[in-house]
Amino acid sequence: MTNALMASLQPELNPDFPDIAPGDTVRVHQRIVEGRNERIQVFQGVVISMRGGKMAGASYTVRRTGAHGVGVERTFPLYSTNVDKVEVLRKAKVRRAQLYYLRERQGKAARLREKRFLRA
Numbered sequence: 001m002t003n004a005l006m007a008s009l010q011p012e013l014n015p016d017f018p019d020i021a022p023g024d025t026v027r028v029h030q031r032i033v034e035g036r037n038e039r040i041q042v043f044q045g046v047v048i049s050m051r052g053g054k055m056a057g058a059s060y061t062v063r064r065t066g067a068h069g070v071g072v073e074r075t076f077p078l079y080s081t082n083v084d085k086v087e088v089l090r091k092a093k094v095r096r097a098q099l100y101y102l103r104e105r106q107g108k109a110a111r112l113r114e115k116r117f118l119r120a
Contacts, residue, residue: 017078017085017086018086018087018088020047020050020060020088021050021091022047022049022050022094022096022097022098022099023046023047023091023092023093023094023099023112024046024047024088024089024090024091024092025044025045025046025047025089025090025092026044026045026046026062026089027042027043027044027086027087027089028042028043028044028062028076028083029042029083029084029085029086029087030042030043030076030082030083030084031082031083031084032082043062043064044062044064044089045063045064045072046062046063046064046092046099046102046112047060047061047062047099048062048073048098048099048100048102049061049097049098049099049100052078054078056079057077058077058079059075059078060075060076060078061073061074061076062074062075062076063102065106069106071103090114091114091115092112092113092115093112093113093114094112
């Protein structure tokens with residue numbers, strides 16, 4: 001395929017969507033439709049993987065620790081109309097593209113080093 005054809009097949013990314021990476025703590029606001037009712041459900045956790053780059057089937061996985069120490073993971077499509085907004089709460093310094101090792105860690109062992117930014 002030519003580059004022009006590939007660019008035309010790629011969906012348009014929501015301009016409000018922030019640039020996220022593995023290790024970021026995010027809050028995902030997802031639109032849930034139940035019958036005639038519609039509500040926004042918030043899922044907050046650490047991005048443990050990004051797959052698909054910026055292509056049409058791209059997705060990211062967010063993991064959080066739920067009640068009684070049970071880990072909960074959800075995968076969200078990057079170009080979903082059901083995702084209302086994504087807030088980046090923290091950015092972490094990581095040296096891996098997939099943070100699957102966090103599944104075996106809990107408590108202080110699951111902490112990630114926060115990125116420091118210099119202000120001009």
